[in-house]
Amino acid sequence: MAKVLGVDIGGTKVRMGVIDDLGQILYEEQIPTQIPLYPYLEENILRVLAAQPNVSAIGVGTHGFVDPKQGKVIYAAETLPGWTNTPVKEWLEKATGKRVEVENDANAVALAEAKFGAARGLDRVVVLTLGTGLGGGVLWDGKLLSGGPHGGAAELGHMILYPNGVKCACGRLGCSEMYVSGTALRRRIREAGLAITPPELFGNAQTDPKAKQVVEEFTGDLALVISSLQAAFDMEMVIIGGGVSEAADLWMESLQRQLKPMLLNPLDVEVARFENDAGILGAALLVLEQ
Structure with missing residues (x-):
């Protein structure tokens, strides 16, 4: 059974959860958003992966304008200072050795509700x-x-x-x-x-x-x-x-x-x-x- 890490980045908090292919949340935690964001994000993702070694890939939903092909934040307002132009996919794949996909956070919510929730x-x-x-x-x-x-x-x-x-x-x-x-x-x-x-x-x-x-x-x-x-x-x-x-x-x-x-x-x-x-x-x- 596939296990992946879902990461939801907002202006005040970051949520992380290990999820299987049935949509069951096997583990989750919440941490406050800290600036500068990227090194803090990488550090906490590596910590979760060390405790959850069976995770095969990482999906990230983030505040801001996102190019999902590059997995890059094109623009983020001052809600997340310094987040604009961050190549999240490239850096996280290098740090973790796992496949990473990045999308806008509200788009991620739309996916969840269409697959498992109110819009099924x-x-x-x-x-x-x-x-x-x-x-x-x-x-x-x-x-x-x-x-x-x-x-x-x-x-x-x-x-x-x-x-x-x-x-x-x-x-x-x-x-x-x-x-x-x-x-x-x-x-x-x-x-x-x-x-x-x-x-x-x-x-x-x-x-x-x-x-x-x-x-x-x-x-x-x-x-x-x-x-x-x-x-x-x-x-x-x-x-x-x-x-x-x-x-x-x-x-x-x-x-x-x-x-x-x-x-x-x-x-x-x-x-x-x-x-x-x-x-x-x-x-x-x-x-x-x-």
Whole structure:
């Protein structure tokens, strides 16, 4: 039975898991993201491989624009300083002696949900990961829409939502991820004069009008993003993952209510089946599927 290492690199944490070809997670751990990232990543991957000697290959899902053919990060915003232009595949293959494949992290989530999760059996699916930023993954006729000449295909978080709006880490104004992400929620909470965390916000919205207003504005913007994506992709399903999705039972009704009048056609919106495990499962599938 094949065993591979799936690595999910985000702005605040790195998750690693050993996964078999049935999608079973045999071992997993989480470490905080540290900068400079590459030497820290290599050191921890080598540590896990020493303890898990039967791992045959490594799949990496990472924040940023990725060229999956080269296995190189083309561009990463200041969420991961110094990560731009890192040849992850080349360096890790040299360090470990194992095959390595690299993809954008939201694309990895889309793979996991299509193979094992909420989108199983569907051909056209859009995945949105609401974490530090807003990641996007698109399954088009059963295949990942990824790469592109600059590694920027399906970077849905960098579609402009509000022209001349809040400055994004990419340097432009009004990107969707500045309104629909964990970082955006923290800014909205601060601007509303509330001294609470995003998870507390959703609970408080049941009784606190200020908190409820923040949630309504957040879900309204998420509805705008989804309706625009439907016009582009006419997908069968939208899957929402990332840390913010863990509280979806507290904000999904608000999203559905605001989304309904914006849709061109009926659309299923589901929470990622694997929640935070989707990243390591999808990363593993990069090497399990080939």
